[in-house]
Structure formats: structure tokens, C-alpha cells
Amino acid sequence: DTGVSQDPRHKITKRGQNVTFRCDPISEHNRLYWYRQTLGQGPEFLTYFQNEAQLEKSRLLSDRFSAERPKGSFSTLEIQRTEQGDSAMYLCASSLSSGANVLTFGAGSRLTVL
Amino acid sequence: GNSVTQMEGPVTLSEEAFLTINCTYTATGYPSLFWYVQYPGEGLQLLLKATKADDKGSNKGFEATYRKETTSFHLEKGSVQVSDSAVYFCALSDLGYQKVTFGTGTKLQVIP
Numbered sequence: 001d002t003g004v005s006q007d008p009r010h011k012i013t014k015r016g017q018n019v020t021f022r023c024d025p026i027s028e029h030n031r032l033y034w035y036r037q038t039l040g041q042g043p044e045f046l047t048y049f050q051n052e053a054q055l056e057k058s059r060l061l062s063d064r065f066s067a068e069r070p071k072g073s074f075s076t077l078e079i080q081r082t083e084q085g086d087s088a089m090y091l092c093a094s095s096l097s098s099g100a101n102v103l104t105f106g107a108g109s110r111l112t113v114l
Numbered sequence: 115g116n117s118v119t120q121m122e123g124p125v126t127l128s129e130e131a132f133l134t135i136n137c138t139y140t141a142t143g144y145p146s147l148f149w150y151v152q153y154p155g156e157g158l159q160l161l162l163k164a165t166k167a168d169d170k171g172s173n174k175g176f177e178a179t180y181r182k183e184t185t186s187f188h189l190e191k192g193s194v195q196v197s198d199s200a201v202y203f204c205a206l207s208d209l210g211y212q213k214v215t216f217g218t219g220t221k222l223q224v225i226p
Contacts, residue, residue: 033214042118042203042216043158056213091158093214100146100165101207103214105158 004106006092012112013082021077021109025094032075033103034067035091043091049075050097082113116141118204120217127194127224135189135220137178137204145206147171147180147187150216152201161189161202194224 005024013019025032030051035043046065047057051072064082069075079086089110093103121136139147149161149171162171167182176191187204204217 031212035216040219042218045213045215048213050212093158097212100148100163101212101214102148102160102163103150103158104160107157 004092004094004104006090006106006109008109009107010110010112012114014114015084016081018078018080019082019111020079021090021092021111023075023077023092023094023106025074025092026104027073028096029094029104030072030097031095031101032069033093033095034075034077035093037089037091037108038087046077046090079111082111084113087111087113116145116206116208116213116215118206118215118217120202120204120220123201123219123221125220125222127222129196129224129226130193131224133189133191133194133198133222135202135204135222137187137189137217139185139187139204139206141185141206141208143209144182145208147178148205148207148214149176149178149187149189150203150205152203152219154200158203194222196224196226198222199224 007022033048034046049069064080067077089108091108093105117140146165148163151161162173164171164180170179201219203219207214
């Protein structure tokens with residue numbers, strides 16, 4: 001297994017544009033998480049899935065953010081009408097529902113909004 | 115809601131010094147507790163974990179004990195090395211909802 005893959009690794013966009021990030025989790029993991037991390041801060045929870053069901057979404061997340069995991073495998077995170085404040089590292093992680101819920105993280109997708 | 119509080123950094127130590135990074139948490143029930151580490155230029159990875167009260171997690175010379183009475187999970191290492199320079203994150207996983215909450219991180223710099 002190659003671990004958790006994220007694409008693209010870096011995205012530069014202009015304010016107002018839409019962006020989409022993709023995450024491919026470890027194949028046997030049924031949970032998938034999205035986090036946002038800014039410089040000097042810890043990962044901030046955005047949302048998570050168990051299989052294809054989105055079980056929780058942060059109240060801090062505006063309606064411009066949406067995530068899907070249509071077949072319980074890969075996931076996409078879309079940000080509509082990007083703002084400069086959306087600039088951050090977007091992290092994906094996956095885990096098994098059994099056991100201690102240890103997260104395996106991808107390398108992240110860095111978003112820069114100009 | 116759940117929360118994790120870590121001591122602020124950066125922490126600068128000389129090689130072979132003793133390390134403690136404090137972490138306290140607020141949660142309902144009995145969460146699992148974790149320390150994750152982020153080395154320069156790398157992604158977050160698990161360092162150690164503990165799933166119930168009085169458990170001690172350990173890895174690479176680091177240790178942390180799950181203290182329910184003080185709601186703490188302090189990270190310790192007896193003798194740090196330059197290669198331990200990284201950012202350390204304390205985290206908890208709520209048993210009910212399985213949401214994983216992270217602290218703000220503590221940057222450790224070890225100088226020769």
C-alpha cells in the first residue's frame with residue numbers, strides 16, 4: 001500500500017475561483033478525515049466520513065466548502081468562490097473504525113489564494 | 115466540546131537534555147490519546163498512543179501516560195537528540211463520534 005495520497009500537492013488560484021482536492025486513502029481504511037492547517041497551528045477538523053457517509057462537519061465550515069466520498073473510497077474537497085483566508089494546507093487522513101482510530105496522514109495539498 | 119491544550123513553544127533544548135511537553139484535555143467519557151509528530155518538510159505521523167487510563171504509550175524513547183485524574187498526557191523523553199527537532203501535537207479521539215481533535219502543537223528545537 002502506498003499510504004494516503006493527495007492531489008494536487010500545491011494549488012495557486014485567484015480569489016473567486018473554485019478548487020477541488022482529491023484524497024485516496026489507504027485501501028482498507030473505512031474512515032476518511034479532512035483537516036486544515038495554517039502556519040503555526042494544529043490541524044483544524046473540517047469533516048469526516050465512515051465509508052460513504054459524512055458523519056460530521058465542522059460548524060466553522062462555511063457553505064462554500066463541500067466534501068464527498070461517493071463510493072467509500074477516494075474523497076474530494078471542493079472550495080467554491082475561494083477567499084484569501086482559505087489559503088492553508090489541506091490534510092487528508094484515513095483510519096480503521098476498529099481499534100484506537102490512529103490516523104494516517106497524507107502529505108497535504110497546499111492552497112494559495114491570490 | 116472536546117479540546118486539547120498544549121504548552122506553547124518553541125522549546126529549545128541542548129542535546130541529551132530531558133524533555134517534557136505538557137498536554138491536558140477536556141472530553142466527555144474516556145477518549146483515546148495520541149502524540150503526533152511533524153518533522154521538517156514531512157507529514158504528520160503517529161508517535162505514540164494510549165487508549166485507557168494509566169496506559170503508557172512509548173516509542174523512539176518518548177513516553178506519555180494517560181492520567182484520567184488530571185486529564186493529562188504529558189510527553190517525556192530522557193535524552194533528546196538533534197533529530198528529535200520537530201513539531202509535536204497532542205490529540206484525542208472521542209469514542210462516541212470518533213472525531214480527532216488536535217492541540218496547537220509545540221515546536222521543539224534541539225541544539226548540539
